[in-house]
Amino acid sequence: MVRPDKITAVEDIAGRFQGSTAAVVTEYRGLTMAQLTTLRRSLGETATYRVAKNTLVKRAADDAGVKGIDALLVGPTAIAFITGEPVDAAKALRDFAKANQGLVIKGGYMDGRALTVEEVNQLADLESREVLLSKLAGAMKGTMAKAAGLFAAPASQMARLAQALVDKRAEEGGAAPADSSADTSADTSADTSSDSSSDDAAPADVES
Incomplete structure (x- = not known):
């Protein structure tokens, strides 16, 4: 029997997928709580950074109609759910990853399809909407x-x-x-x- 807390977690992640303009999948192996807090602050109000079990993310992605990211869900996974300008959040993640090797960008999802690492970096290289x-x-x-x-x-x-x-x-x-x-x-x-x-x-x- 599926535990209620897991059902709630799946529903929450699925809702975040559905309410996001984009999502970036990362591995956070080795990052301290202080570093994760710094990362969250660098994202500001444009995104939320959610650590979750891969099994729950896969189930939530399926419920939300998100396809093509299963291969990214390996190892310790945390997802940046972007609700603002994708370029700004991608820049923040890319810059943080350069300064902190514990953060690894594995890919993402935007406009109905999965993104490769190269595409996330290309997004970060774009000029912002403003x-x-x-x-x-x-x-x-x-x-x-x-x-x-x-x-x-x-x-x-x-x-x-x-x-x-x-x-x-x-x-x-x-x-x-x-x-x-x-x-x-x-x-x-x-x-x-x-x-x-x-x-x-x-x-x-x-x-x-």
């Missing part, structure tokens, strides 16, 4: 400013052309400024319409 958004915003700002300049140029040119036509007709024909303005309005309306159409066509907690 950095990417900042770069995107900067690129868009520059592009919008350039686009605004391109769209403003034809309008200012048309304004200067219209005024030049008014002045020229007033000098040559002696027509009243109001009449000249009306004629020019008709001429420039077609030109403006043509230019406008052209512009429009532009383009964690540690548990044991």
Whole structure:
């Protein structure tokens, strides 16, 4: 008969799998409680670090529909369940593993498939979401400013052309400024319409 505490543990792990954006499977052999606490702090609020028996993790993964990680569940296993930005948590784990040989990254799970160690490290090498958004915003700002300049140029040119036509007709024909303005309005309306159409066509907690 399965003990109630094991049933609860399986349900908890399955729930963590289902509520995570990603999970990184590690081996923590040789790490002290102080080191595990440091690791948990480095993850911050973006992930929880759960130590669990492999048999329970396998059962929980099956219940949660997580496939392909059974081969990773060998030796002392602890899983970082990431609920925030996967890149940030992967960086924290990778950096901690470099400084503490007792932590070994064995692989992970994200977007419905298992991750190799190399893929976890590649994830850690990516720039964070905040950095990417900042770069995107900067690129868009520059592009919008350039686009605004391109769209403003034809309008200012048309304004200067219209005024030049008014002045020229007033000098040559002696027509009243109001009449000249009306004629020019008709001429420039077609030109403006043509230019406008052209512009429009532009383009964690540690548990044991």
